[in-house]
Amino acid sequence: MENEIKTNETQETKEEDIKVKTFTEEEVKNLLNAKVQSETDKVRTEYSKKLKTTEDELNKYKPKEKSQAEIELENRLKVLEDKEKEVSKKERLLNISDELEKQGLPKQLNKYLLEVKDTATEINSLKEIFNNAKLDNSFKPQSHASTKDSITKEQFLKMGYTDRLNLFKSNKDLYDRLSK
Template sequence: MTQEEWLKKLQSETDKVRTEYSKQIKELKNQIEELTPKTKSPEEVEMEKRIKALEDKEKEVQAKEKLLNVTNKLQEQGLPSQLAKYLSGVEDVETEINSLKEIFNNGKLDNSYKPNNHKITKDVITKEQFTKMSYMERMNLFQSNEELYNKLSK
């Protein structure tokens, strides 16, 4: 091999390597361009803001609808509608409302007025017994239970 042939061979090999590397460089540059975020135009930015605002409004409307539905269900069950704000994040509203109703009903029964002392006369007096009573016994009955005395004396 002559020097000239040898140089040509070397040149062709280096050209092959150079073209191969330039192809790889182009591919990598293209990948970089694809992966880097592109700057958005002012119109695109404005459109995204509008979409975000609409989504926020839609979520707000859905939350209000859910609150209204819960309020209506509470009123149907005879419970205070102010409880709706505490049930807004609950998955199964029906179950929670039913359990609240049960709690409230049990609370009403437990806290209701229960008289301790019933004024029951130990002696149930009939009309016949009243007529057989002496004057002194009638006087005692009048002092202890005037209402009963008035009923029996008629």
């Protein structure tokens, strides 16, 4: 009998648990919206915390704003560096000009050799080019005196009047030399 009572009690509690509450469609939507809103808020809060820590860390690495004195100091330093570069460039131009002059080349070529790393090699090749150009531009006779143009004094004396006239027209210098 005791067993029966216990089973009856458990059945009653089960029946109470089994009671299902039915929701209207509107209530379901409200419950879902509330749950979605709750989860969205959790995610938003989590990401806003992460964003805040990241921004704080980023601000640590950002450069601080410079004072007016620091800005002026940087400007002066930049001006000095520019002047140093300019002086270095002028010194290099003078050294190149001196080397060109020693090699017998025009000093005006220095501006073309300014950016070259190995100036000595370039100056030597320029010297070679200029020397070859001098040789190429030297006098080159267009026609050499051939044997048919060279006439002896005896041959000239044996020539007739028309042959002497042709020689006079074609080679006046030779005619003048032979006629004396």
